[in-house]
Amino acid sequence: MGARGTAFSEVMAGSVRLAGEREPRPVRLDLDVRADEVLRPMGTTEGRLTGRVRVAGWADDTGIRGELEISPLARRRIRYRVHFTAGGRSCMLDGWKSISPARPVKSMTVLPFVLLEDGEQTGEGTLRFPLATQLLPFLGSFRFPRRTASPSGAVGPGAADPDGLLPPRWDGAAGRTEVWYTTVTDPESGTGLWLHHELVAPADGSGAYAHGWVAQFPGNGQEPVRHARFGPEPWKPAGGQDRADEVSDGARGSGFTSGGIEAVPGRLRGSAGPFSWDLTEQPDGEPLFTFPRWSWRRPLLPAAQIVPAPQATYSGSFTHDGRELRLDDAQGATARIYGHGNARRWAWLHAHLGGGDVLEIVAAVSMRPVLRRLPPLVFLRLRKDGRTWPRRVERAAVGWAGAGRFRADIGLPVWTVTGRSGMRRVKVVVTQPEERTLALDYTDPDGSGAVCRNSETADAHILLERWWGRWRKEAEWSLDGTAHAEVGDR
Numbered sequence: 001m002g003a004r005g006t007a008f009s010e011v012m013a014g015s016v017r018l019a020g021e022r023e024p025r026p027v028r029l030d031l032d033v034r035a036d037e038v039l040r041p042m043g044t045t046e047g048r049l050t051g052r053v054r055v056a057g058w059a060d061d062t063g064i065r066g067e068l069e070i071s072p073l074a075r076r077r078i079r080y081r082v083h084f085t086a087g088g089r090s091c092m093l094d095g096w097k098s099i100s101p102a103r104p105v106k107s108m109t110v111l112p113f114v115l116l117e118d119g120e121q122t123g124e125g126t127l128r129f130p131l132a133t134q135l136l137p138f139l140g141s142f143r144f145p146r147r148t149a150s151p152s153g154a155v156g157p158g159a160a161d162p163d164g165l166l167p168p169r170w171d172g173a174a175g176r177t178e179v180w181y182t183t184v185t186d187p188e189s190g191t192g193l194w195l196h197h198e199l200v201a202p203a204d205g206s207g208a209y210a211h212g213w214v215a216q217f218p219g220n221g222q223e224p225v226r227h228a229r230f231g232p233e234p235w236k237p238a239g240g241q242d243r244a245d246e247v248s249d250g251a252r253g254s255g256f257t258s259g260g261i262e263a264v265p266g267r268l269r270g271s272a273g274p275f276s277w278d279l280t281e282q283p284d285g286e287p288l289f290t291f292p293r294w295s296w297r298r299p300l301l302p303a304a305q306i307v308p309a310p311q312a313t314y315s316g317s318f319t320h321d322g323r324e325l326r327l328d329d330a331q332g333a334t335a336r337i338y339g340h341g342n343a344r345r346w347a348w349l350h351a352h353l354g355g356g357d358v359l360e361i362v363a364a365v366s367m368r369p370v371l372r373r374l375p376p377l378v379f380l381r382l383r384k385d386g387r388t389w390p391r392r393v394e395r396a397a398v399g400w401a402g403a404g405r406f407r408a409d410i411g412l413p414v415w416t417v418t419g420r421s422g423m424r425r426v427k428v429v430v431t432q433p434e435e436r437t438l439a440l441d442y443t444d445p446d447g448s449g450a451v452c453r454n455s456e457t458a459d460a461h462i463l464l465e466r467w468w469g470r471w472r473k474e475a476e477w478s479l480d481g482t483a484h485a486e487v488g489d490r
Contacts, residue, residue, distance in 0.1 A: 349484070
């Protein structure tokens, strides 16, 4: 069992006076903080910062990075270093709260700071934490996720930090495939986006290659689904990539990077055909292990899937043929797959249910000689009110020890999952209208092919019931064009 870390969010607002200006400019700082240990009031805790900085008329960067030193008693300070860009220039906000026992409230809520540009001071100002409006959200944002062992066996961010689940798993073995995929729904237009990044190591031992695709699903359902592929490019392990790839600083080895395409912690960007995109990602909440947790650390199954960022928001630009779609806190998720190739037949669903609730389903029939004769195994994870059900996903998949079992009826345009685990049962009906579904070919490491039919504007109805002497409705959700779903076969 891993040690616990700390995660929380903080909002501060104030003003800054830039060099050469008489009037101050409003400033707002929205921060997400993650530390690899529980906060120690008597000691010093180091945290990582992500989030957004806004300086009116001067800067608006949603992909900030930084460090936070929390040492209220040992050093009597809380120091912030926030790195961001303003008009293409590299800047840093550097400041600290000087903790005073005589003025505890003021000293904990006031942050004097300076702005630095290329090491030279370009402004100074003050930020304040608004107790009246932000104290309750601040206290409610605290989480103490566990940190688990990394694939190499070292203790690190693991399940507590999505970044720890993004680095490539491939160890050079032939016959493997690895996937990073992100799906997003724009709340304004209803447009769905699909960014698929894939590493394939052919079974014949020939060189591994990277490829993928991007797809746009118009929200009105009247325009056709559009897509473009990128690659294949020879896969270059971390440390061996050409600088001409133009990947972000610090991105190497932290995710998928190939031919200028990135899917790395906090950022997705690239171009393919008529598409180009540059998006920042802000994860919220712990990763979701769709398959048993051990199956990601020890790849004994034909494949395993995890969702490092099941609740994430995306901001930035997505362009098709010169038409720009601006995203601002659009909901979506990033998931990962590692294994020997695609299943014989499968179905997948990712559904944001509101209020932090999320449902992830993978139902699949294996390609293995014996397993391919079995009905689909269903791995279902429902995160509701901060808790994940069922507790042991493998028991519900196989019906072990009287735990109940989930069953899938895979087809198109409608497929379903039903079943129970413990005192709950669920019925999920997914609809993928043909005009909102895109068919694409996959090639496995052994050279065989499969076809997936994906919709990022699918419909879904979920009914959750609980046993209280009889089955009674606990919750019900209906998603109209905002479910992310897929059906694949041979």
